[in-house]
Amino acid sequence: MPRAAKPKALPAQAAFSIRALTVSYGEKPAIISIDADFPKAAMSAIIGPNGAGKSTLLKASLGLIPRLSGLVCVADTPLDQALARIAYVPQRASIDWDFPATVLDVVQMGLYRKVGLLGRLSGQMTQRARACLDRVGMVDLLDRQIGQLSGGQQQRVFLARALAQDADLYLLDEPLAGVDAATERTVMDVLKGLRKDGKAIVAVHHDLATVQDYFDHVLLLNVRKIAEGSIAKAFTAETLNNAYGGRLSARHVKELIPNRGKA
Amino acid sequence: MGAEFVQFSLTPILIGTLAAIACALPGNFLILRREALIGDAISHVVLPGIVVAFLITGTVAAIPMLLGAAAAAITAVVLIEVVKRLGRIEPGAAMGVVFTTMFAGGVLLLEQTDTSSVHLDVEHALMGNLESLIWLRATGWQSLLDPQALAGLPPELGRMAAACATIAILITLFWRWLKIATFDADFAQTLGIPVKLLSFGLVVTAAIAAVAAFDAVGSIIVIAMFICPPAAARLMTNSLAAQAAWSVGFATIAAMMGYVLAGYGPLWFGGANAVNAAGMIAAVSGLILGLACLFSPERS
Numbered sequence: 001m002p003r004a005a006k007p008k009a010l011p012a013q014a015a016f017s018i019r020a021l022t023v024s025y026g027e028k029p030a031i032i033s034i035d036a037d038f039p040k041a042a043m044s045a046i047i048g049p050n051g052a053g054k055s056t057l058l059k060a061s062l063g064l065i066p067r068l069s070g071l072v073c074v075a076d077t078p079l080d081q082a083l084a085r086i087a088y089v090p091q092r093a094s095i096d097w098d099f100p101a102t103v104l105d106v107v108q109m110g111l112y113r114k115v116g117l118l119g120r121l122s123g124q125m126t127q128r129a130r131a132c133l134d135r136v137g138m139v140d141l142l143d144r145q146i147g148q149l150s151g152g153q154q155q156r157v158f159l160a161r162a163l164a165q166d167a168d169l170y171l172l173d174e175p176l177a178g179v180d181a182a183t184e185r186t187v188m189d190v191l192k193g194l195r196k197d198g199k200a201i202v203a204v205h206h207d208l209a210t211v212q213d214y215f216d217h218v219l220l221l222n223v224r225k226i227a228e229g230s231i232a233k234a235f236t237a238e239t240l241n242n243a244y245g246g247r248l249s250a251r252h253v254k255e256l257i258p259n260r261g262k263a
Numbered sequence: 264m265g266a267e268f269v270q271f272s273l274t275p276i277l278i279g280t281l282a283a284i285a286c287a288l289p290g291n292f293l294i295l296r297r298e299a300l301i302g303d304a305i306s307h308v309v310l311p312g313i314v315v316a317f318l319i320t321g322t323v324a325a326i327p328m329l330l331g332a333a334a335a336a337i338t339a340v341v342l343i344e345v346v347k348r349l350g351r352i353e354p355g356a357a358m359g360v361v362f363t364t365m366f367a368g369g370v371l372l373l374e375q376t377d378t379s380s381v382h383l384d385v386e387h388a389l390m391g392n393l394e395s396l397i398w399l400r401a402t403g404w405q406s407l408l409d410p411q412a413l414a415g416l417p418p419e420l421g422r423m424a425a426a427c428a429t430i431a432i433l434i435t436l437f438w439r440w441l442k443i444a445t446f447d448a449d450f451a452q453t454l455g456i457p458v459k460l461l462s463f464g465l466v467v468t469a470a471i472a473a474v475a476a477f478d479a480v481g482s483i484i485v486i487a488m489f490i491c492p493p494a495a496a497r498l499m500t501n502s503l504a505a506q507a508a509w510s511v512g513f514a515t516i517a518a519m520m521g522y523v524l525a526g527y528g529p530l531w532f533g534g535a536n537a538v539n540a541a542g543m544i545a546a547v548s549g550l551i552l553g554l555a556c557l558f559s560p561e562r563s
Contacts (some may be wrong), residue, residue: 064449088453099446100503109443111452145501
């Protein structure tokens, strides 16, 4: 696999850095030479239209799909040596929820790095899993078969599994897609708590209306990188028009970014 | 149940049960991964391997046949991956292409070459010869403690027991990996679990079960046992560990009941001859799955 040379200067405050990441499905490029730096103790959103390559970026950066080029670092460590510090939350729909497991079973999967292949799940470990479920408000349902959960409850279980991993960097693929309002609040509260503890959060996000309220930092993407930086700098009428082409009306853009004219 | 049972029924029942369990255990993961047909595929593709082994060695000895079967199974697994990747088609279609082609090749080889002098034919390959795996040297239950009689046990019993034990140990050792990777392969990979190698290992384990069982009982049991007991077990529980335990139970019941029904069932209904045991075992496992579909607690 061709790789870009290790860049000389990664920003010191970056929790997660991507350099020259290119992925192609057959002949068709999915993302082209993406560079990005996601800051520590912050919530970052990856946004862009459908088919822009948002999930692809996340998966390719983790090595889940093959990349044509690219280098990925967690803080200053190459990704393959830093996997233990990452918690990945896939899209809810990527999983067969008919699998024979309970809510507690799934959260205990997040403890794998601590117990290993053959280690015993001690009472202390189970206690930990319960505490993670408590943080997402699901501790009462820990014996429930996962197939019987609502979409929002499934998303909370996934978040609890990520919490059990006790990572420094949380990568979430559409954590708010198709969830109820209560779950959205819970998920955001938990993520804000993580930010307060100095963790970095990077989420693929689809709802432009909430970007300003929820996130500190954005990466705007449409196969190529359109813009990157703080909300004030990178989430503007111009960058949105560049990313979405004509798909957003002028009024819609104005609604998304109401106060910039006055500022 | 005296000396006659020990002589004529004990060893076939044991071999049938061990074969059923050896297939049912990996079958649990194969059905959850939507790869249940891989067992079917493997049990078919071993035929050309066995024929080629016979052509090379000129005997029907067990070891070359097993090696040939194993080589064919691994060739098939690799070919399925190649067809899947190069053709960009779904796994089911790739398996279908590879296993029908290889099985057809095996049948052609069998027809075109001079294997008529030995007991090697398509019917044998499908149904096995479970009824012939008897323990003639036994004189009764006390023979279980008699070293001389024990030496006369059919060699298939030892081979099947070894394969079954190997599979049970492998599944137990890698349980946590298999569970996480089967539920959420992407997540498993971010945990550093070698997901691709694990999938390959599971298929190789299924191949060990298929080849060992093929040697003793033919491919009908293999196909049925990879799918029916785990599928019925899935309907009984929502816990993976309990599902595996149920599947072992169902496999055992199917093997024992199937053998007894095949041997004595027709006589109860006034028939003159016993029917094929492997076929009856497979039929009973299908019946168990049917009953589970109708009456189990977790059916949906």
